Amino acid sequence: MRDPVCGMRVGPEALRTKGHPDVGFCSDHCLTAFLTYPDRYLSAPEREGAVVANRHHTRDGTSSAQRVHLAVDGMTCASCVSTVESALEAVPGVTGARVNFAAGTAAIDVTSSTPISALTAAVSGTGYTAELVDEGVDSSDRERINSERRYRLLMRKFWFAAVVSLPVIYFSYPEIFPGVPEKGSTALWWIWLAMGVLTLPVLAWSGSQFFTGAWAAFRHRSANMHTLIAIGISAAWLYSTTAVVFPGVFPEEMLRDVFYDVTSVVTALVVLGTALELRARARTSEAMKKLIGLQAKTARVLRHGTEIDMPVNDVVVGDVIVVRPGEKIPVDGMVLSGSSAVDESMVTGEPIPVEKTEGATVIGATINRTGTFRFEATRVGRETMLAQIIGMVRDAQGSKAPIQRTVDRVSGYFVPAVMIIAVLTFMVWYSFGPSPALVYAVITMVTVLVIACPCALGLATPTSLMVGIGKGAENGILIRSGDALETAHRIDTVVVDKTGTITRGEPSLTDIIAFADHTEEEVLVLAASAEKGSEHPLGESIVRAAAERGLVLSDPDQFSAVPGHGIEARVDDRRVVLGTLKLMADRGVAAGAAEARLEELSEQGKTAMVVAVDGELAGVVAVADTVKEDSTEAIARLHRLGLEVVMLTGDNQRTAAAIARRVGIDRVLAEVLPDEKATQIKLLQAEGKTVAMVGDGINDAPALAQADVGLAMGTGTDVAMESGDITLIKGSLTGVATSIELSKATMRNIHQNLVGAFAYNTLGIPIAAGVLYPAFGLLLSPLIAGAAMAFSSVTVVTNANRLRRFQPTRTMEVS
């Protein structure tokens, strides 16, 4: 059952009214509204007035001031604002209207009795158009509809030009086709005149965008593909029409020829090419559309003990949301009760469902698989992880790869240069060409104009970038910019921070060794009590281990951390120092007795720390970090890509080497203090290496920034998206290999496109100009030039779309 006032779905326990037992209400407000104007809601429950009320429910179901948002289209100047505002304010029931010119929206405060149609009508009356901002139809949908409309229009234009082309081709070649009256005959003159008339609408309608585009560009002192095509097809038409209507202009009989076929066929082909390119380009942004499509539309929110289905945009932070098996999790949050396996593959790229229990974070747009649970919304709207990912991908797709800056410089000169070549071609053929020189000059000039394809050049980089970055997002890899993508393919060294990337980053206590008359328990209590103030993961693991053993800890005084070496604190009036041998030496603790054990432990890849109490050696505690199961495979993949992998860690050489051996890393930089990481990267760069740094994005921010490419590893929902050039949503090293593979594949694709487009133009234009004519007597038909031009840009976009099939390499299981 739905609340007739606001349209919300309500359960059987909803508020009722005696007069209408068949309807229920979500709140007092809706009930009051209903009782005031029952007819309005009963006669047309879906009427727009209901939508007005729906938008303004606050969390407790009451309705505050009612505000409607309209998208206003067509405003071109700031003065439009006041026109629209006063029109809206004149509508009965409107208490205030504010137009945001920049956003193209109007916010209107209304009483609930004002229908939206009255508002849109008021805006239409001023010459603009307005529609209700409906989050269900976002701008990408509108773009899609526009693009579809444009495609259909172009296809209609194409078919018209194509149908006209058939008779035009037939009658253009009396010497080839039978049944065509011979040249010079009155019959053929009439036919040619008819062709001139018939091709006029081809120019004016099918080819209209070339002329409007050319004129718009011309006004901005620039020229583009439209300019070239417009000059080409109109030159052919003007020459032909002159020959037919004013034959006296051409004294020689041979010059009286027509090229209406060039006009109609080239128009048809280029329009078809534009339509196909539009289709192909729409596919380049498919990954983006998929991401947008992931967003949930509704959420089942618990309010007043009732489950209410509401639009996801109405969910606020703190709402408790119920998710059943098979349903989409609407927003980011934290599980309050229940448990389930959640498929997060669409956001993180991780194919295996993740177990979620109380306290776990859930990501909006992921799919609940097995159980029912309740969670509290922690991030909604633009704050959600998905929204941030979408924003980041959108920005990255709009950025430029450095290679494109070079292309841009060329393309700025390209079209005028082609125009100059066309003029030169005309001059040379006119001066030195065979008879009829004028005909050859016109045809070669038109061919040069028509064959040149600036679009292929312009499209080469951005389309591949769109597909490549979109593909990354599908695999849980967020590439910040074209710059990052391009640099990543040149990487030869990958520096990996050990903790949290190769290993889980959650060390646990493995050994306790007591010295002198201390017991193991005592050593642990002292160490754990001292570490209570520490935020270091090693310290936390010791505290956790003590808690697991049920030990009672004291609160430390005068806690101080010695970065990279350890900590010191006072526990129960005893001075406890915990850390490396270096620290012990500094504090004057004789720890020689522990040295052998320390060596043994680090040999096993464990991090061992000396515990000293009141200046005396008390014991040794060791913790170890577990290696992630896919680290070895990922490092093997990096090696296969020909990359040197370097492990960077604060651990001592021995511990580091033990782990490096296990995962197959060639070079280890151990005992690097946190603030030295960036320096280490700089040193590697000084060796002439192009370095990628992989880190957790929080502690490694300076090193990530120093590296040529910084890859930040995310863990679950906590993605430090701002810190890396590339962010791996799933905290796995395999993403690093996939990123580099993707970067290589994308750059290869861009190079193919650029080489293709450059080669096409640098070969095509001279051939069109007739350089092969003196030696081979070869001259390109403008019809073929038109076909080549139309399909060169389609080819570029289609090639970019091949990238959509990119798959990260899967390695065989290492047994």
Place this chain on the structure above:
Amino acid sequence: MDIVFVNLFGLGLIGLIVWYFWLSKPEGTFAGITSDGVQEAFIVVKGGYSPDTIRVTAGRPVRLVFNRQESDPCSERVVVDAFGLSADLPQGSSVPVVFTPIEAGSYEFACQMGMLRGKVVVS
């Protein structure tokens, strides 16, 4: 005789192309200043950017408000490369792009393919 004439005409045409597309410099439009101190310019996107040269002063935020009035997909995104900014331009709606130029100079904004271009001249 006519060959000489045609060639002279051709050379003249080439000169005109070079001058019009490469050498001539449009004066540009000065950005207006809003009450909040932002230098604001409204740019219509239709086959090009109108106006395509915006003059602003350094050190003060600039807001370029783009309004795309065509369905040609070439112009569906504007990129201000020097500031690492880009924006989708849905047909018909106004989209602001805000940045603050610190140094004087000429900063280009263009469509993604680099076919449509405009610039912000900072002095």
